[in-house]
Structures are given as structure tokens and as C-alpha cells.
Amino acid sequence: MSDVPVCRLMSTRGAALLVTALTISGASGCALWGPEGGPGGAGLAAPTASAEAAVDAVLGPDGVQRVEVMAGDDLRLSPSVVRARPGVIEFRFRNIGMTPHDVRLTVTGAEDPANTAPGTGNLNGGQAQTVRVTVDRAGRYPFPCLYHVSSGMQGTLEVV
Amino acid sequence: MGVASAYACWVVRRLPAWSVVSLALLALIVLPAAPAVAHDVGGVGATNFQTTLSTMTPAVSGLSLRVIENGSRLELRNDTATDVIVAGYGGEPYARVGPTGVFVNDSSPATYLNANRFSTTPVPQGVDGKQAPAWRQVSEEPLWRWHDHRVHWMLQTLPPAVAADPTSPHLISSWTVTLEYGGERLSALGSLTWVPGPSPWPWFAVVLVVAAAVAASTLLTRPHRVLAAATALLLAADLVHGLGVMLATLGTLPQRLEALLGAEALLIWPFAIFATWLLWCRHTRAAWLSAGLGLIMATTLALDDAPVWWRSSAPSALPALANRATVAVVVGLGLGLVAALPLLLRRHSSAARPWDAAAPADPGPTLPDSTAFMSDSADLPAGSATDRGVGRRQVAGYLAAGALGALAGTAAGAAGASPRPSAPGETLGIARADVGTRTVPFHGEHQAGIATPVKPQARVWVAGFDLSPGTKAAGLRQLLRRWSDAAAKLTSGQQRGATDDTVTTGLGPAALTVTVGFGPSLFGKAGIPESARPAGLAALPAFPGERLDTARGDGDLGLVVSADDAVVVAHAARVLRRLAAGVATPRWQMSGFNAARGTGSDTATPRNLMGQVDGTNNPRPTDPDFAAKVFVGPRSDPRWLRGGSYLVVRRIRMLLDDWDGLPLEEQERVIGRRKDTGAPLSGGGERTAADFGARAADGSLAIAANAHMRLATPAFNEGAAMLRRGFSYVDGDESGLLFLAWQADPRRGFIPVQRRLVEADALSRFIRHETSALFAMPGGVAPGGYVGQNLVETP
Ligand code: HEM
Ligand SMILES: [Cu+2]
Numbered sequence: 001m002s003d004v005p006v007c008r009l010m011s012t013r014g015a016a017l018l019v020t021a022l023t024i025s026g027a028s029g030c031a032l033w034g035p036e037g038g039p040g041g042a043g044l045a046a047p048t049a050s051a052e053a054a055v056d057a058v059l060g061p062d063g064v065q066r067v068e069v070m071a072g073d074d075l076r077l078s079p080s081v082v083r084a085r086p087g088v089i090e091f092r093f094r095n096i097g098m099t100p101h102d103v104r105l106t107v108t109g110a111e112d113p114a115n116t117a118p119g120t121g122n123l124n125g126g127q128a129q130t131v132r133v134t135v136d137r138a139g140r141y142p143f144p145c146l147y148h149v150s151s152g153m154q155g156t157l158e159v160v
Numbered sequence: 161m162g163v164a165s166a167y168a169c170w171v172v173r174r175l176p177a178w179s180v181v182s183l184a185l186l187a188l189i190v191l192p193a194a195p196a197v198a199h200d201v202g203g204v205g206a207t208n209f210q211t212t213l214s215t216m217t218p219a220v221s222g223l224s225l226r227v228i229e230n231g232s233r234l235e236l237r238n239d240t241a242t243d244v245i246v247a248g249y250g251g252e253p254y255a256r257v258g259p260t261g262v263f264v265n266d267s268s269p270a271t272y273l274n275a276n277r278f279s280t281t282p283v284p285q286g287v288d289g290k291q292a293p294a295w296r297q298v299s300e301e302p303l304w305r306w307h308d309h310r311v312h313w314m315l316q317t318l319p320p321a322v323a324a325d326p327t328s329p330h331l332i333s334s335w336t337v338t339l340e341y342g343g344e345r346l347s348a349l350g351s352l353t354w355v356p357g358p359s360p361w362p363w364f365a366v367v368l369v370v371a372a373a374v375a376a377s378t379l380l381t382r383p384h385r386v387l388a389a390a391t392a393l394l395l396a397a398d399l400v401h402g403l404g405v406m407l408a409t410l411g412t413l414p415q416r417l418e419a420l421l422g423a424e425a426l427l428i429w430p431f432a433i434f435a436t437w438l439l440w441c442r443h444t445r446a447a448w449l450s451a452g453l454g455l456i457m458a459t460t461l462a463l464d465d466a467p468v469w470w471r472s473s474a475p476s477a478l479p480a481l482a483n484r485a486t487v488a489v490v491v492g493l494g495l496g497l498v499a500a501l502p503l504l505l506r507r508h509s510s511a512a513r514p515w516d517a518a519a520p521a522d523p524g525p526t527l528p529d530s531t532a533f534m535s536d537s538a539d540l541p542a543g544s545a546t547d548r549g550v551g552r553r554q555v556a557g558y559l560a561a562g563a564l565g566a567l568a569g570t571a572a573g574a575a576g577a578s579p580r581p582s583a584p585g586e587t588l589g590i591a592r593a594d595v596g597t598r599t600v601p602f603h604g605e606h607q608a609g610i611a612t613p614v615k616p617q618a619r620v621w622v623a624g625f626d627l628s629p630g631t632k633a634a635g636l637r638q639l640l641r642r643w644s645d646a647a648a649k650l651t652s653g654q655q656r657g658a659t660d661d662t663v664t665t666g667l668g669p670a671a672l673t674v675t676v677g678f679g680p681s682l683f684g685k686a687g688i689p690e691s692a693r694p695a696g697l698a699a700l701p702a703f704p705g706e707r708l709d710t711a712r713g714d715g716d717l718g719l720v721v722s723a724d725d726a727v728v729v730a731h732a733a734r735v736l737r738r739l740a741a742g743v744a745t746p747r748w749q750m751s752g753f754n755a756a757r758g759t760g761s762d763t764a765t766p767r768n769l770m771g772q773v774d775g776t777n778n779p780r781p782t783d784p785d786f787a788a789k790v791f792v793g794p795r796s797d798p799r800w801l802r803g804g805s806y807l808v809v810r811r812i813r814m815l816l817d818d819w820d821g822l823p824l825e826e827q828e829r830v831i832g833r834r835k836d837t838g839a840p841l842s843g844g845g846e847r848t849a850a851d852f853g854a855r856a857a858d859g860s861l862a863i864a865a866n867a868h869m870r871l872a873t874p875a876f877n878e879g880a881a882m883l884r885r886g887f888s889y890v891d892g893d894e895s896g897l898l899f900l901a902w903q904a905d906p907r908r909g910f911i912p913v914q915r916r917l918v919e920a921d922a923l924s925r926f927i928r929h930e931t932s933a934l935f936a937m938p939g940g941v942a943p944g945g946y947v948g949q950n951l952v953e954t955p
Binding site: 033034035036037038039040041044045046047074075098099100102104121122124125137139140146147148149150151152 | 205207208209249250269272273278279280281282283285287288289290309310311312313314315316317318319320322323324326327332333335352360361364466467469470471784794795
């Protein structure tokens with residue numbers, strides 16, 4: 001985990017008391033008790049970056065829409081929302097951190113026990129992988145990281 | 161103290177004074193440098209994240225899966241003769257557990273990812289789970305424990321919903337781990353939740369009181385043995401705490417011993433025993449040692465384990481309360497021993513001086529006289545006690561005042577940290593304005609009144625309408641257009657320019673919502689072909705044993721009008737009825753209520769007329785799968801229903817005389833939850849995830865096999881879920897529940913759940929389903945459009 005959690009101090013009296021105590025002992029509240037923070041919510045980690053603006057896939061001369069999506073150690077995809085028109089969409093997934101990921105495009109919508117959905121396969125830190133899908137119906141298609149979807153690592157392809 | 165200790169005391173008495181001091185200094189200098197071993201198990205310390213395994217279906221006897229180490233790992237034991245295979249993240253075989261031991265698949269990324277808590281091990285090139293398995297034996301035992309990242313939170317930041325409201329419980333995700341057993345697929349379903357912890361302030365108070373008590377003991381004539389006892393107790397509490405951690409650590413004996421001893425315990429505990437001996441032998445100078453130890457143990461434990469006071473779970477085999485208490489006792493005693501040092505030294509080094517004379521803060525240099533220093537207080541010159549009488553009382557007074565002040569401060573802090581109960585007048589004033597003026601937008605992606613407002617309003621009017629015979633397509637279109645226009649105006653508080661506007665003059669819209677839908681019987685009328693009826697909109701099947709009043713059920717059109725005020729609802733209902741004149745007539749109408757806004761807490765789950773907290777385990781709008789459970793998907797057919805929802809209306813009579821005759825514990829067993837708090841009988845608070853495998857002391861299931869919540873919960877209904885927005889009704893002696901349930905598809909919602917409930921539900925004895933209706937409520941309306949436009953305008 002490369003990113004350092006950002007501290008947030010709540011302004012309760014308890015927090016003030018505690019922060020005083022911690023300053024005396026020379027420690028910083030956040031690093032001390034981890035992302036879940038101290039008593040009264042002191043030093044609670046920042047929320048995980050929430051959904052950002054959608055990015056449009058760019059239509060190439062060959063009629064393929066392309067977009068690059070970054071996967072980081074913050075276990076988030078960036079951009080997390082990709083917009084495209086029906087047709088062929090090519091994703092370039094780039095792992096910019098150390099943690100491995102495996103991003104799948106669930107364009108069929110159905111459950112996929114046979115593990116046939118198009119995706120990156122295991123993508124170690126520093127690697128990149130191109131995935132092409134064809135979507136002919138408008139809709140929202142999630143692309144989760146198989147490893148980290150419980151922790152919310154998922155993007156959405158919006159076909160409009 | 162036996163012969164050995166008497167001998168030790170004798171030896172120590174003869175030790176030169178400097179040796180004790182240097183030992184103490186050594187302890188102070190060396191020990192803090194020793195790395196503090198955080199008291200965590202499997203990489204997690206105390207936490208509010210909670211992983212629960214709800215069920216494994218189908219169950220196989222001899223095969224058990226459980227969540228261990230606070231959700232850090234899963235443990236699978238297979239005592240059967242058949243191998244079980246755990247699926248990896250892409251569904252590929254990851255681990256095989258069976259009679260010959262455990263094998264992991266080197267071609268599965270999971271083998272590498274699951275090596276540690278944060279999945280930082282890179283996966284070798286080419287390994288993607290698609291190759292044939294390459295099994296490698298890792299254990300001879302049929303038992304495997306692994307870090308499964310599907311079941312815990314992996315980030316150093318918090319889920320947005322949690323960060324926004326950390327003091328409320330949240331469902332973060334639902335997880336599934338798939339196993340294959342003899343060709344059969346087993347699914348383990350569970351949830352990852354955020355469970356806020358208790359207030360730490362009582363424990364801070366315990367620390368202060370314990371510390372003050374130890375410090376105050378120096379006012380006794382013979383405090384040494386009290387301090388010896390305090391040091392021994394410090395050691396004992398630390399040991400108990402460590403044992404709790406050790407017992408929660410799963411692994412080999414050396415691994416578990418390491419959890420118990422760590423680096424610091426091995427260094428510290430012998431010193432603590434030594435200090436106890438010295439103090440028992442009344443060596444004042446040993447107070448240096450005990451203070452040093454107290455400081456080290458209190459700070460390391462406080463730094464590592466203080467969070468157990470305010471987090472909901474901790475890696476310890478001790479009960480949560482006992483675990484919190486051991487930490488409080490260690491920190492309190494440790495600080496008390498530190499505080500006792502100067503007090504003790506003052507008394508024992510300044511025998512000739514008046515107590516309140518300005519003594520040097522550091523008593524070290526004033527101790528050249530080793531006899532005085534090493535001596536028992538009993539050896540002090542007679543009369544010194546009376547000399548200090550007044551002073552001692554003063555000090556006692558200061559200490560008491562200090563302790564009280566600290567307690568008061570703590571209490572004030574606690575009050576500040578908990579939700580502030582505002583003055584009654586203030587609450588009423590704010591709530592009243594807020595109740596009237598609140599609006600819920602009529603236009604949007606979904607119709608209002610389904611997921612908005614999040615908490616159901618105080619009043620409802622539900623009705624089924626039948627089209628008048630001979631109504632044409634145009635008539636229906638006009639009706640829907642008129643209803644939509646009126647609803648847009650009424651819900652936003654605008655005048656309609658009609659004489660009846662004055663009914664609500666001076667009143668706000670009070671969160672008025674109007675939700676419109678179509679019953680199965682509409683299809684085939686007013687130009688809407690039978691073939692347009694969605695598959696989910698087949699009339700509900702008859703459930704065994706029910707006797708429904710069909711005159712008060714079903715209908716071509718359904719209407720739900722809800723607001724926080726009865727006049728607002730009555731007016732809107734009448735306006736909508738009048739607009740239907742000539743096109744549709746009400747077939748049945750029902751009114752219901754919940755507690756008025758402002759009467760109770762705005763965030764509390766409502767109660768029904770049986771007195772139960774009802775709605776706890778509803779899908780919540782913040783759940784990742786809320787929309788999938790409640791709304792028809794954006795890719796589903798028919799188009800006009802996308803973003804819509806199916807509404808099941810059941811008027812359910814409660815047989816309150818029978819119910820009220822049942823003892824409280826039995827009432828609680830009927831649902832599987834406590835009546836006062838709504839907490840599941842498997843333990844915890846209202847929002848704690850239920851543990852359906854938990855057993856009571858007598859071995860019976862904590863949540864009975866026929867408990868309403870067990871039979872109704874999605875985990876036991878193949879995920880079937882619904883959003884219940886119920887209202888109470890009273891009609892003379894009859895009372896009950898207007899059960900309104902919203903779902904993406906009744907075939908994966910109400911129908912399978914009700915089938916199960918009818919078979920076995922302990923609640924059935926106390927209720928009667930009296931009426932029933934099903935409506936498909938179309939998606940939301942854009943400004944300028946009207947409800948159901950896509951249905952009635954499609955050629
Ligand atoms: C008068 C009739 C009923 C009463 C008094 C009643 C009461 C309750 C109570 C007290 C709970 C536990 C708290 C909660 O999670 O909301 C509950 C849960 C639930 N009930 Fe009912 N209920 C009734 C009828 C029904 C019916 C007809 C259904 C559906 C067919 C149903 C479905 C559910 C579901 C799905 C849960 C949540 C279970 C879980 O996931 O924990 N209930 N009900
Ligand atoms: Cu990932």
C-alpha cells in the first residue's frame with residue numbers, strides 16, 4: 001500500500017484531549033491508530049476517492065474507440081467511468097502500482113462461472129494489457145477487478 | 161512469599177544501592193528501544209470492519225468453513241473422504257483440501273495473492289488461472305487457512321459511506337466464495353460490514369481511577385506492599401491480555417507463543433517479577449523500577465491496544481469486555497506506578513522536612529543516604545508521621561479533587577462525543593418547519609416514493625383503480641398525463657388554481673410522493689395488448705392457507721400517495737381520484753401510518769404494531785447492490801419498465817390478542833431478534849449481521865430454524881430480496897401491517913420468500929394475509945413527460 005492515509009481531525013472535545021496527549025508523546029494521531037482512527041473519530045482516514053467524471057473513449061480512424069484506464073495501489077481504476085457509443089471499444093489497462101489486479105469486462109451481463117469474460121488476466125505492477133470488446137446495446141457495464149471487487153475496485157462502461 | 165522469596169529479599173537488601181538504580185535505568189533505556197510487537201492477529205488489530213459468513217449452501221457435514229482472525233483469513237476443514245476445491249478469483253481451482261492434506265495450485269494467481277493480508281506478492285509471469293492446475297502439497301492436514309481478499313477491506317482509506325458517517329453501521333459488500341465438492345458447487349455467502357464500536361470514555365475513566373488509586377496508596381504508612389501488589393497485578397493483566405491474543409492466533413505452538421511473548425514481554429516480565437519482590441521487601445528504590453516498567457507497559461499497550469476500547473471487535477479470545485478491561489487495568493496501573501514514584505520518594509527522602517516544603521522535583525540527587533532510602537517506612541523517626549499529617553491530608557485532597565475533575569472532564573468529553581440531546585423546545589421547532597417544507601422531487605430516474613425519501617413518510621394512502629368499461633387508449637393517456645401533472649405540482653407545493661387548493665393552504669408538501677403503476681389486469685384493456693405484459697407481472701400465485709378478500713385486492717392501476725401529514729395525503733388522494741373520474745374508479749383504498757416525524761429519532765428504524773423494530777435488514781440505498789435488488793435493470797425488458805420497480809401490497813392483519821399473550825422471549829424467538837433493540841439473537845446490536853449458525857448455551861440455534869428473519873433473509877432464498885416500506889393500519893379492533901415491498905422482480909423477491917414463510921414461519925400463527933395486489937411501477941418521469949408514457953405511447 002503506497003498511499004499514506006490523510007488524517008482528518010474531528011473537533012470534538014475528546015479529540016482535542018487526545019490530540020494533546022498525543023502531541024505530548026510525540027506521535028501523530030493518524031499513523032498511530034490506522035485508518036479507522038482514534039476515539040471520537042480523531043484521525044479517521046479520508047474516504048476512498050469516489051467516482052470522478054466520466055471519460056469518453058476516443059474514436060480512432062479505424063472506427064475503434066480507445067481509452068486508457070489506470071489501476072493503482074489505491075485499489076481504484078482511473079477513470080472509473082468510461083463513456084462510449086455502441087461498437088468496438090478498446091481498453092488499455094495499465095497497472096501503475098505494485099499490487100496485482102485482474103480487470104474483467106462483464107459485457108454479457110450474465111453470471112460467468114466459466115470465467116470467459118474478456119479481461120486483462122493477472123496484471124502485475126508496471127504491466128499493461130489491451131482488451132477489446134464489442135458492445136451493441138446501450139447500458140452500463142461494470143468492469144470489476146476480480147481480486148479487489150469487495151473493496152470497491154470496479155469501473156463502469158457507459159454505452160450511450 | 162515463600163522461603164525462596166525471603167532469601168531473594170535478603171540478597172537484595174545486601175545489594176549495593178547503585179545496582180538497583182542501574183537496573184532501573186537499564187530497564188528505562190533498553191526497553192523502549194525494543195520493537196513493540198503490535199497485538200494483532202494475522203495482520204489485523206482491533207477493527208470496526210466485520211466479516212460474517214452467513215451460510216454455506218448446500219451444507220455438507222464434515223466440511224466446515226469459518227471466518228478467523230477478524231476477517232483476515234478463512235479456514236476450511238474437510239473431515240470427509242472427498243476433496244473439496246476452493247475457487248480462486250477467476251473461478252479457477254486454487255486450493256484442494258482433503259484426506260491427503262492440502263494442495264495449492266501454482267497456476268492460480270490466488271496462490272500468490274493469498275500469501276499475505278494485502279495481496280502484494282506479484283504473480284509469476286504467465287500465471288493467469290487458465291492453465292491446467294499444478295498442484296503442490298503444502299500441508300498433510302485436511303485444514304487450510306488463507307487470506308481471501310473477497311472477504312475483507314483492502315484499502316488504507318475508508319469506504320465513502322463509512323467515512324461520511326462512521327458512527328452508523330454500513331454494509332460494505334456481500335461476498336461469495338465458491339467451493340467444489342464431488343462435482344457439486346457449494347456457495348459460501350457472507351457480508352463485509354462496518355460495525356461502529358462503543359464509547360471509549362468509560363474506559364478512560366477506569367484508567368484514571370485505577371491510576372489515582374495506585375498513586376493514592378503512597379499516602380498509606382506502608383505503601384510498598386500495595387505497590388508490589390499493583391506491579392504483580394500489572395504483570396497478571398498483561399499476561400491475561402497476551403493469552404487472549406495467543407489463543408486467538410491460529411498456527412503452530414511457536415507461532416502462538418511468539419504472539420504471547422513477543423519481544424517486549426520476554427524482556428519486561430522478568431523485571432516486573434523482580435520489582436514485585438523488591439517492593440514486597442519494602443525497598444523504596446524499587447519504585448523506580450516499577451515506575452519504569454509501568455511507563456513502558458502502559459505506553460506500549462496504550463499505543464497498540466487502546467483501540468479495543470472504541471472498536472467493535474478485537475483479535476482476542478477473551479470476551480470483548482474482559483479484553484478492554486485488561487488493557488484499561490494495565491494502562492491504569494502503569495500510569496499509577498509512574499505517579500506513585502515521586503510521591504513515594506518525597507515521603508521517604510524528606511523525613512525531616514515539612515511535606516509542603518519546596519522539594520526538588522527530581523529526588524534522585526537527594527538520596528545519598530542509602531540507609532534512609534532502603535529503609536522501610538516503619539524505620540522512620542517517630543513523630544514524622546504526625547509532622548506530615550496535615551500535608552498528607554492535603555495531598556489526599558488534591559488527588560481526590562484531581563481524580564474527580566478528570567472524571568468530570570471525561571464525562572463531559574463523552575457527552576460531547578455522543579449525539580447531543582438538544583433542548584426539547586429546539587427539537588420541536590426545527591422538526592416542525594422541516595416536516596412541512598420537505599419536498600421529494602417527482603421527476604427523476606426513478607419514481608419518487610420507492611427509495612425516496614429513505615425513511616418512509618408518516619402517512620400513506622394506497623389504492624387500486626379499475627378502468628371504466630370502454631376506456632380507450634386516449635383516455636388512459638390523458639389520465640396518466642393529468643395524474644403526473646398534478647403530482648408534479650402537489651409534490652413541489654405549487655397551487656393548482658382549483659377551489660380545493662385551500663385544503664392545504666399554509667401547509668407545505670411534507671415530503672409528498674405519488675407513485676403510479678399498472679396491474680396485470682390492465683393488459684388487454686385501453687389499447688394495451690396482452691402481449692405487452694412483462695413476465696414478472698403475472699398475478700401472484702395463491703399461497704397455501706391464505707384467504708384473500710379479492711374485492712379489496714388487485715386492480716388495473718395502482719397508486720401510492722405518501723407524506724408526513726394526513727391532510728396533505730388526504731388532499732392529494734382526493735385530487736387524484738377526481739382527476740380519474742370517468743376513466744377509472746377506485747376498486748379499493750387503504751390508509752396507513754408510521755410514527756410522525758419528530759416523535760422519535762429520525763434515524764431510528766420504525767416499529768410496527770407488534771412492537772418490533774421492522775425494516776432493519778432492508779437493502780439500504782448506500783449498498784452497492786441496492787439498485788439491482790429494488791429497480792428493474794437498465795437492460796431489462798420491457799423498455800418502459802426500466803428504472804421501475806414491482807410493488808407487492810399485502811394487507812396483513814395482526815392477531816394482537818394472541819401475540820400479546822406470548823412471553824417476551826418467545827416473541828423474540830418468533831422473529832429471531834430482540835424486541836427492545838432489534839438486535840439479532842446471535843448477539844451484537846441492531847445492525848450487527850446475524851450469525852445463523854450461532855448456538856445458545858443449551859446448544860439450540862440462537863436464531864431458531866422457524867424464525868421469521870432466518871426464513872426471509874436473502875441468504876436462504878437464493879438472494880431474493882425486497883425493500884419493505886410498511887405502514888401500520890388500525891380499523892376499529894382490526895390492526896396490522898400494510899406491507900408494501902418493492903423489488904426488481906417479484907420472482908426473485910416476494911414470491912419465493914412468501915413461499916418459504918408460509919411453509920414454516922413462526923410468525924404465521926399471529927398474522928393473516930387479507931388482501932393482495934401486484935403492480936409494475938414504471939421508471940421515473942422527465943419534466944414534461946408523464947408516468948408510463950413509454951407504455952401507452954408505444955405503437
Ligand atoms: C405482519 C407481518 C410481518 C411482520 C410483523 C414482520 C416483521 C418483521 C421483522 C420484525 C423483521 C426483522 C427486522 C428487519 O430486518 O426488518 C422482519 C424481517 C424481514 N421480513 Fe418480515 N414481517 C412480516 C411479514 C413479512 C412478509 C409477508 C415478508 C415477505 C414475504 C417479509 C419479509 C421480510 C424480510 C425479507 C425480512 C428481512 C430478513 C433479513 O434479511 O434479516 N416479512 N420482518
Ligand atoms: Cu485490483
